[in-house]
Amino acid sequence: MINVIRARIHQKHRTIRFPDAPPPAMPERFRGRPRIDATRCRDGFRICAAACPTNAIVFADGKPLVIDLGKCLFCNDCKLACPEAAISHSTDYRLAVRQHQDLILEPDAALVLAEELGGKMKKLLGRSLKLREVSAGGCNACEADVNVLGTVGWDLGRFGIQFVAAPRHADGLLITGPVTQNMKSALLDTYTAIPEPKIVIAVGSCAISGGPFIDHQEVNNGADSLLPVDLYIPGCPPHPLTILDGLLRLFGRVDDTKIALKKGE
Amino acid sequence: MTTPSELLTTGTGRAVAFEKIPRHDLAAFQRIVRREIEGGQRVASFFGSDTGEPGGIDLLMVLANDEDGQLNILSARVEGNSFPSMTPDCNQVHLFEREIAEQFGVRPEGHPWLKPVRYSDPSSLPGSGDFYQVEGDEIHEVAVGPVHAGIIEPGHFRFQCHGEHVFHLEIALGYQHRGIEKALVEQPVKRALHYAETLSGDTTIGHATAYCQLIEALSGCKKTVRAQALRGIALEFERLANHIGDLGALAGDIGFLPTASYCGRIRGDFLNMTAVLCGNRFGRGLLRPGGAGYDLDAAQVDNLLKRLDLGEKDAASAIELMFDAPSVLARLEGNGILPAEICQTLGIVGPVARASGVQRDVRHDHPSGIYRFAQLPLPSWNSGDAFARGYVRWLEIKHSIAFIRDQLHALPAGEIHTATGPLKPGCLAVSLVEGWRGELCHVALTGEQGNVQRYKVTDPSFHNWAGLAHAMRGEQISDFPLNNKSFSLSYCGHDL
Numbered sequence: 001m002i003n004v005i006r007a008r009i010h011q012k013h014r015t016i017r018f019p020d021a022p023p024p025a026m027p028e029r030f031r032g033r034p035r036i037d038a039t040r041c042r043d044g045f046r047i048c049a050a051a052c053p054t055n056a057i058v059f060a061d062g063k064p065l066v067i068d069l070g071k072c073l074f075c076n077d078c079k080l081a082c083p084e085a086a087i088s089h090s091t092d093y094r095l096a097v098r099q100h101q102d103l104i105l106e107p108d109a110a111l112v113l114a115e116e117l118g119g120k121m122k123k124l125l126g127r128s129l130k131l132r133e134v135s136a137g138g139c140n141a142c143e144a145d146v147n148v149l150g151t152v153g154w155d156l157g158r159f160g161i162q163f164v165a166a167p168r169h170a171d172g173l174l175i176t177g178p179v180t181q182n183m184k185s186a187l188l189d190t191y192t193a194i195p196e197p198k199i200v201i202a203v204g205s206c207a208i209s210g211g212p213f214i215d216h217q218e219v220n221n222g223a224d225s226l227l228p229v230d231l232y233i234p235g236c237p238p239h240p241l242t243i244l245d246g247l248l249r250l251f252g253r254v255d256d257t258k259i260a261l262k263k264g265e
Numbered sequence: 266m267t268t269p270s271e272l273l274t275t276g277t278g279r280a281v282a283f284e285k286i287p288r289h290d291l292a293a294f295q296r297i298v299r300r301e302i303e304g305g306q307r308v309a310s311f312f313g314s315d316t317g318e319p320g321g322i323d324l325l326m327v328l329a330n331d332e333d334g335q336l337n338i339l340s341a342r343v344e345g346n347s348f349p350s351m352t353p354d355c356n357q358v359h360l361f362e363r364e365i366a367e368q369f370g371v372r373p374e375g376h377p378w379l380k381p382v383r384y385s386d387p388s389s390l391p392g393s394g395d396f397y398q399v400e401g402d403e404i405h406e407v408a409v410g411p412v413h414a415g416i417i418e419p420g421h422f423r424f425q426c427h428g429e430h431v432f433h434l435e436i437a438l439g440y441q442h443r444g445i446e447k448a449l450v451e452q453p454v455k456r457a458l459h460y461a462e463t464l465s466g467d468t469t470i471g472h473a474t475a476y477c478q479l480i481e482a483l484s485g486c487k488k489t490v491r492a493q494a495l496r497g498i499a500l501e502f503e504r505l506a507n508h509i510g511d512l513g514a515l516a517g518d519i520g521f522l523p524t525a526s527y528c529g530r531i532r533g534d535f536l537n538m539t540a541v542l543c544g545n546r547f548g549r550g551l552l553r554p555g556g557a558g559y560d561l562d563a564a565q566v567d568n569l570l571k572r573l574d575l576g577e578k579d580a581a582s583a584i585e586l587m588f589d590a591p592s593v594l595a596r597l598e599g600n601g602i603l604p605a606e607i608c609q610t611l612g613i614v615g616p617v618a619r620a621s622g623v624q625r626d627v628r629h630d631h632p633s634g635i636y637r638f639a640q641l642p643l644p645s646w647n648s649g650d651a652f653a654r655g656y657v658r659w660l661e662i663k664h665s666i667a668f669i670r671d672q673l674h675a676l677p678a679g680e681i682h683t684a685t686g687p688l689k690p691g692c693l694a695v696s697l698v699e700g701w702r703g704e705l706c707h708v709a710l711t712g713e714q715g716n717v718q719r720y721k722v723t724d725p726s727f728h729n730w731a732g733l734a735h736a737m738r739g740e741q742i743s744d745f746p747l748n749n750k751s752f753s754l755s756y757c758g759h760d761l
Contacts, residue, residue: 141466
């Protein structure tokens with residue numbers, strides 16, 4: 001018993017104070033929201049698009065270039081390919097949006113981050129959100145970083161958000177993975193078993209677009225090919241802070257004025 | 266005695282001309298394999314390959330001789346739609362033969378339990394079809410999954426029980442099948458590294474190392490010692506994060522909450538050390554064929570050494586607490602015993618094998634990269650129970666921390682990347698890496714144009730799931746979560 005107490009004192013209190021205080025600093029090399037410097041991009045010089053493993057970089061509608069954050073793996077391939085350094089990564093972890101089309105990142109436009117749920121849903125779920133998680137393909141990295149939110153460092157329970165063991169107990173579904181053909185029916189069954197009203201959250205590039213496995217015949221290119229999705233959280237995998245930020249935005253719990261980012265981000 | 270013409274002897278990370286691999290008739294192939302396995306070798310990989318010749322497929326086997334640090338390769342031609350199964354007297358090929366049947370429609374006649382491995386044919390789903398059944402009064406079946414109670418990958422477990430007593434467990438996987446092996450051949454090369462990184466997300470560094478070593482072997486690229494040291498550091502950080510997280514989860518399944526909650530956080534601290542290396546907690550982007558994608562400067566080395574010291578103290582405080590608690594030991598000791606001879610028979614790898622006293626470790630037996638210069642002690646335990654599977658990982662944690670500290674203190678100077686050229690045509694290379702779960706084996710074959718013609722991945726989980734099923738025999742079904750966690754196997758690494 002004395003050892004248990006000794007260890008308890010050694011391990012201290014470690015829960016982050018976000019969102020009431022600024023979030024923990026991101027790693028120096030963290031690859032967050034991409035920055036596009038359109039002035040550096042030479043017209044017709046499309047080497048970044050050719051290098052992108054998931055074709056997330058698109059030149060369309062006369063615009064210089066846009067990045068589909070739903071497909072983006074937040075890798076370095078475009079940055080390494082571009083001799084003009086037109087694309088770089090900021091350490092901004094805030095990426096969650098409510099609409100699929102809001103995932104398109106344009107050079108000079110700000111990202112339309114997720115708005116809070118409407119009146120009735122916020123009233124129903126704002127203080128108690130029970131989620132069922134379905135891992136539907138993918139690589140288990142998104143699952144790992146969703147799990148992290150349950151540790152003492154993040155303590156998701158303090159927001160009334162909890163992962164439950166039965167769909168009947170759930171208010172919504174959190175989906176990871178591209179939805180493999182072999183998980184499609186289990187996913188749809190789980191969705192059906194959750195009582196109305198319910199929300200669906202897609203975490204990670206796989207669950208949004210198919211991610212690295214996009215267009216494989218074994219997968220369904222993400223959850224919204226099958227179900228209505230209310231929140232998209234991009235990343236491969238998204239940082240736990242990106243996931244937490246997305247969940248809290250649903251309830252209007254994030255005050256962007258309290259978040260100090262590096263200059264210019 | 267092995268005559269030179271029967272086997273091609275090579276090592277990890279070396280390219281050999283495909284035409285030099287001995288090609289036997291099927292009977293001779295099976296005779297040689299049986300003899301070599303009886304002599305102590307084990308099957309690292311066994312797979313089919315369609316070389317374009319009509320009317321059959323090639324079978325290729327990579328045998329590992331752990332004693333001498335050698336890999337032995339041989340092949341055979343299968344004409345027609347079937348071949349005699351080796352599984353009845355050579356158990357460790359049981360899943361490989363099922364895989365060959367599923368991928369090529371070639372039937373291993375006499376296989377005792379021929380079912381698909383991944384249910385890649387859309388007409389049937391994993392969990393469908395026959396399961397092994399026990400019959401009798403009061404025998405009942407318990408079916409669990411694919412969706413589980415927590416945030417866990419999908420898999421289906423079918424128990425044959427009498428009350429709490431488990432007679433048999435059959436595990437059906439394939440839910441995570443996303444066609445990576447095929448895509449590594451058919452999709453543009455620019456995706457290949459990302460496939461390697463997502464074969465099993467918690468083994469990003471391990472599988473990316475295995476992939477990079479193959480490309481380097483096939484293109485004749487020599488990487489710098491500094492790049493090799495960075496890879497070794499990253500591989501051990503990956504081992505640390507997973508071992509610490511799993512020991513916490515093991516404590517959680519026992520209901521010993523202090524260790525469970527501390528280790529959950531400490532695991533994150535180690536993932537964040539990987540993020541110091543490359544910005545990503547799982548090591549995405551850290552490796553590139555030819556070396557590393559990121560270097561370390563002196564300030565980052567200092568930062569990592571400080572974090573490592575803190576992490577070491579926190580981990581020791583949390584984990585020693587668990588192994589000092591009689592209530593924890595009472596739940597672990599004697600639970601889910603996997604005897605050493607079963608490990609040998611099934612070809613079990615990694616910490617699970619070492620916990621049963623079977624000392625195999627790629628870092629020790631088939632070293633590549635930095636492990637040729639810096640050796641880690643090889644901890645093992647003899648009891649083969651859930652305790653041993655946990656305790657061996659605690660011993661490994663201590664060695665990995667010491668290894669990283671040594672490497673950070675003496676990081677070799679030099680570049681971190683060497684350019685890779687085109688792949689040599691008509692070659693085969695094998696790459697072995699000791700991931701945190703055990704041996705990762707990647708094999709690639711190049712065609713006449715130097716394109717990858719066949720890519721074979723064997724995750725340690727492919728060998729070890731059968732070990733979990735075996736360890737559960739005679740145990741209580743309520744001990745399944747505990748034993749499952751003590752094996753800690755990958756679903757996606759198996760399903761590819």
